Amino acid sequence: MLDEQAALREITAALEESGKLTGPVTMETSILHDLNLDSVGAIDFVMLLETRLDTVIPMDRMAEIETIGDLVRVLTSQASAAN
């Protein structure tokens, strides 16, 4: 099961992989504003993460994701649901 720190590391690595890493990423980083991802870019990024972590994030959970912290919470709860 994924813990918060591991999830944050994975997110940072995925951002780096997709060339979207602009600076340090914290739980408060806003995905749309700080990372300069538009809605399409954000979805692509989440799909990349899903593949990396071999997990699935249902679309209704995407609605609650605004910050990296939200994403971490979804990832940590999803991973446990899938295992």
Place this chain on the structure above:
Amino acid sequence: MLEKFRALRAEHAAVSAAGRDPFGVAFDTVLSATEAVLEGRRVLLLGTNNYLGLTFDPDCIEDAAEAVRSLGTGTTGSRIANGTYGGHAALEARLARFLGRRSAMVFTTGYQANLGALAALAGRGDHLLLDADSHASIYDGARLSAAQVTRFRHNDPDDLRRRLRHLSSQPGEKLIVAEGIYSMLGDTAPLREIVEVKREAGAWLLVDEAHSLGVLGESGRGLAEAEGVEAEVDFVVGTFSKSLGAIGGFLASDLDGFDALRLSARAYMFTASLPPSTVASVTRAIEVMEARPELREALRRNGQRLHAGLSAAGFMLGAMPSPIVSLPMPDRERAVLFWNRLLEAGVYANLALGPATPGGKPLLRMSVSALLTPAQIDAAVLAVARTGEALGLIGTALEAAE
């Protein structure tokens, strides 16, 4: 209340500032399936989805006129409330026969067919698996359903397989949704591989043949026919607004108990049914589509001619030849400029902007009709090539946009 649209308004104003409003072109009149008049000048229509050119078919027009005279202009209500006209049931039977399906039901638009079908088929506890590049009507239908929605990477059966594996321990039915031809780039779904994944996972499959009906397959039944997998497609959705030249949508299937959907698909139950004239023209259009396979052949040739012409002119194209040919644009500004210049040159195409496009990238989208002549296509290619050259977009610039 409308304050939240401030950014959208600003964006739209910026797009329109370069010339015309790409989303609000008002033709003086439409002359045929391939030509219209805009501000007193003839323009070639290269973005209509009028694949078989049936909007002006004399028999379709005659039947529609006869129906409007004998049955009136509208049904003024839904089938549930106001009853079914003879033509509705006959159209459903005719469509089912054409598709080789046991049952078909007709909706007022293709958009509503997806809303009605997805929301009714996938209930609480079920799972919908959507291709990431699905049409808005599929996304909206999924939002209306109580099912859990998961999207898979566009045309990626392995990603679909992986996601289904994750969901395998969860109860509920799994319904995969794919499109025959994707409207933005004209690419087709890898349906045989998707069918394989579907079988492994014990899932169901719905294919939206909106852009492939009358276009693909020996008889024009769509991608599933072309790929030889119709028996594995549980539900077919489609529209009458493209190759059949009118308006309306449908859902067809071989499953027992299909008619329960007439009492559960809200987009069928709570909206007025198709008017008699449309029912009549669509019924005739199915006849024409069956009787004149040469239209499909002409369409295929026209798509190839446009594709080959633009490739030869140095454009990098988004997909294999199909009736839809899209040019990826490097940025929004040049996409808007390209679209305006092309219209100045007498060719009407579609400007497609994110988020409706794959990856949110701007596209100049064209679609051909079977009724375009080779000379019209060549003229269009010339206009597009000149515009591309003038904007410095031939070859390298577009390659960079890939």
